[in-house]
Amino acid sequence: MAAICVFCASSRTLDQRWLDLATETGAELARRGHTLVSGGGCVGMMGALADGARSAGGRTLGVIPQALVDLEVADLRSDELLVTDSMASRKTLMIDKSDAFLTLPGGLGTLDEVFEVWTTATLALHTKPMVLIDSDGFYRPLLDWLGTLADQHFLKPSGLGLLTVADNxxxxxEAIESRLA
Structure with missing residues (x-):
């Protein structure tokens, strides 16, 4: 099946519903036979995601910069853990190793990752599916603002259409799998 990169928060102080969503995502990826590609962390949603995948027998590939390994937040239980020299090279390697991208709730790091992937897609540097889960309306204000960018011609409607939004x-x-079929 596919290698699906999931972007999400690594904060240690999140509401349980977000951790549950990450666990569910990892488990469902594994049940469907996909490999999880993640930022290689063992904390917050990122750790719950990898644990969820492993609990359902899935394969995990983590990509993490050495600076975060040094902080002892690396997912040492990953089936494969690739260590990079920087956050920028981490993103590049995650993009290269993935067939599709899924974004869960997160903060600045998550937004940085999804915007990098989305920007490179708008430049036709890849055609990999990108799906954002808007659980409980988490991303609704951002999506509304992005619609305003398109309305004002700062973003082409075709670029806006490259990102699929799902509720669960x-x-x-299913959106990713239909694009990969």
Whole structure:
């Protein structure tokens, strides 16, 4: 099946519903036979995601910069853990190793990752599916603002259309799988 990169928060102080969403996502990826590609961390949603995948027998590939390994937040239980020299090279390697991208709730790091992937797609540097899970309306204000960018011609409608928005994990994975078929 596919190698699906999931972007999400690594904060240690998140509401349980977000950790549950990450666990569910990892488990569903594994049940469908996909490999999880993640930022290689063992904390927050990132750790819950990898644990969820492993709990359902899935393969995990983590990509993490040495600076975060040094902080002892690396997912040492990953089936494969690739260590990079920087955050920028981490993103590049995650993009190269992935067939599709799924974004869960997160903060600045998550936004940085999804915008990097989205920007490179708008430049036709890849055609990999990108799906954002808007659980409980988490991303609704951002999506509304992005619609305003398109309305004002700062973003082409075709670029806006490259990102699929789903309400839940099964719908997100179905959107990815239909694009990869």
């Amino acid at each position: 994990v099964p719908a997100a994975l």
